[in-house]
Amino acid sequence: MRICVLGGDGYCGWATALYLSKQGHEVSVVDNFLRRQWDHELGVQTLTPIQPLSDRLRVWQEVTGNVIESFAGDVTDYEFLASVIESFQPEAVVHFAEQRAAPYSMIDRKHAVFTQVNNVVGTLNLLFAIRELKSDCHLVKLGTMGEYGTPNIDIEEGYIKIEHNGRSDVLPFPKQPGSFYHLSKVHDSHNITFACKIWGLRATDLNQGVVYGTVTDETALDEGLINRLDYDEVFGTVLNRFCVEAAAGHPLTVYGRGGQTRGFLDIRDTVRCVEIACLNPAAPGEFRVFNQFTEQFSVLELAQMVKAAAKTLGISANVEHIPGPRVESEQHYYNAKHSKLIDLGLRPHYLSDSLLDSLMNIALRYQDRVDASLFMPQVQWRNPRNARRRDSLAVSAAVSTDGRR
Amino acid sequence: MRICVLGGDGYCGWATALYLSKQGHEVSVVDNFLRRQWDHELGVQTLTPIQPLSDRLRVWQEVTGNVIESFAGDVTDYEFLASVIESFQPEAVVHFAEQRAAPYSMIDRKHAVFTQVNNVVGTLNLLFAIRELKSDCHLVKLGTMGEYGTPNIDIEEGYIKIEHNGRSDVLPFPKQPGSFYHLSKVHDSHNITFACKIWGLRATDLNQGVVYGTVTDETALDEGLINRLDYDEVFGTVLNRFCVEAAAGHPLTVYGRGGQTRGFLDIRDTVRCVEIACLNPAAPGEFRVFNQFTEQFSVLELAQMVKAAAKTLGISANVEHIPGPRVESEQHYYNAKHSKLIDLGLRPHYLSDSLLDSLMNIALRYQDRVDASLFMPQVQWRNPRNARRRDSLAVSAAVSTDGRR
Secondary structure (H helix, E strand, O other): EEEEOOOOOOOHHHHHHHHHHOOOOOOEEEEEHHHHHHHHOOOOOOOOOOOHEEEEEEEEHHHHHHHHEEEOOOOOOOOHHHHHHHHHHOHHHEEEOOOOOHHHOOOOOOHHHHHHHHHHHHHHHHHHHHHHHHHOOOEEEEEEEEOOOOOOOOOOOOEEEEEEEEEEEEEEOOOOOOOOOHHHHHHHHHHHHHHHHOOEEEEEEEEEEEEOOOOOOOHHOOHHHOOOOOOOOOOOOOHEEEEHHHHHOOEEEEEEEOOOOEEEHHHHHHHHHHHHHOOOOOOOEEEEEEEEEEEEEEEEHHHHHHHHHHHOOOOOOOOEOOOOOOOOOOOOOOOOOOOOHHHHHOOOOOHHHHHHHHHHHHHHHHHOOOOOOOOOOOOOOOOOOHHHHHHHHHHHHHHHHHHOO | EEEEEEEOOHHHHHHHHHHHHHHOOEEEEEOOOHHHHHHHHHOOOOOOOOOOOOHHHHHHHHHHHHOEEEOOOOOOHHHHHHHHHHHHHOOOOOOOOOOHHHHHHOOOOHHHHHHHHHHHHHHHHHHHHHHHOOOOOOOEEEEHHHHHOOOOOOOOOOOEEEEEOOOEEEEOOOOOOOOOOHHHHHHHHHHHHHHHHHHHOOEEEEOOOOEEOOOOHHHHHOOOHHHOOHHHHHHHHHHHHHHHHHOOOOOEEEEEEOOOEEEEEHHHHHHHHHHHHHHHHOOOOOHHHHHEEEEEHHHHHHHHHHHHHHHOOOOOOEEEEEEOOOOOOOOOOOEEOOOOHHHHOOOOOOOHHHHHHHHHHHHHOOOOHOOOHHOOOOOOOOHHHHOHHHHHHHHHHHHOOOOOO
């Protein structure tokens, strides 16, 4: 089918675009390269040396014979987005084109406002463009498990039946997001629900857990197709960061007690989940929610798994509990349902020693590119203030003094 | 106490500012006069001939001796807003400074995006400004009963205890808003919840019902203090519009069957509710929700009440069922709790014949200013398209042909 991947130059978007192309779909990618710009802003870079999009797409065509069309532009620019929908005529649009890091949204007021305006306006534009130009197109939107927060009841997939004072209704699951970024996804979910209701659009919200891994069958085909691997405190997700920390001989930085439990998935499952959603579209008027993760872990459990895997590679990794920069429970109930994608055919890649080995081997391979000053959290939820580089130098100096590098 | 009223030149804001000033509070108002600009954009005007803010404030000082300070500017401009908070040092900020009309947000994509960005960014700015400059200041935020939609269970005040699979939690009440405007208020509520949690701010969300009436004890003191009365399809709320329709000899325009049931309140209760919230602030870290209305009515019930009241004035008003421009249930369960403000001392002005008489007498007094072409709904939820003036002329012509004017 014809699938347009918004944000196709990013971590999940790139892997997804290649996977969909390999399965024989006609794929186009849209990106404004803001993700690369943020690396410059923050003074960080992906551990893996990724190529410019144009080069990556050329390599993909050389290796597979498949062409992925690309559109350079910003989804908050409606005229641009409309021109993409009109010319490509997608049957599904996969929407990764949002600012996706909680810490980035918490740097200061401007980053909070930017994140919410960028994400909300991009999604509003997309809803209007689909309605106007391709109303049967299926919107596959990346949400996040973080929309739910950590309620003291089981988390359902999008909706919950509530019995109250002798009556009952099935209502949207109450949301308790934990950052201005997570809030932006909650805003999106409400907006999409409404658009499906009033215009009969079809949409699937993929409430994704924390993604780990970097290699997929497709990116492994050529060095030029390598995916990004972020390990810094802003864009690095926890398991990837732990593996790079271990490879760099740095303690594994567990925030607080590490009891924070979340849903996780391998990036090889991300790409498959997206295809499953595309191949099984929501009905017209339906706003469907899938919880997209395969296993639950606490942060401390992950640290211990990484420590054990490191040991088999002869690396001694210490777990270090540092003050958590976020405002979140460090011990809480967590039981989130995630059967809908399984029912549609997902066969998960569960977290294994081999995956951890592979991740650490990548980290070791590129260890010259590791900047250990990027591990420590500098963005503080309780005190948003854009003093990141100054703190970074201070942390870097402190780490050097401690002899950790 | 020192109270800053954002949006103090608008319908609810103006009445509130005067009431608070009359009670002896030190009041300032902030406004960017966008509400007046929208009248020009839409080709409408308030039935009542309101004066410029500077004149209104001068009259207020002449009549009462009280000074209300004013700041002209936009709350989406952080530097401006911060300067207001810093110089006025409010103990409470009452936030009316949002685009508040559902139909306006549904005109087209630009109006939807404008409404959400304007409302969300203004509130984000306010949260950051309070945190940074006056962290004990109590935010009194105007939300809307429309955040809840029309669930098939009782609506609680902000939170609901949910029992699920043998566990329970008190969670935010699920939201099902019915326009991009109502969605913006839901986004605000989530953002404020989070800010209270992470920064210990104190906030009260007043989920207000549909406001009716125009005269308060304060605006009645002088013709120069008169409040606005909107009767057009975009900014006119239903009961006010019915009264003006009756006075103008126009049928009462009931959307669909008229079974849509909502919470309503007299503007004299709006102003008192705001003061009650200010005098009884939320605790640090608390995000408190009050459902601010006094009675429930269906749209058809209101039309019948207006028809009966008109009859006593010798006016024959017909109820006309016209196709509803919105996407909403015309028959549904509705039972919303609203005891918290009563518990704090609110003594409601219930809807009475005398209020309807008074509203219709105002409409009769200014009947030369009525433009009957503004009654009919032109903004269509299912087909947002900015063709309003063209449609307006068509409707106007149709009405003339029918001999209704």
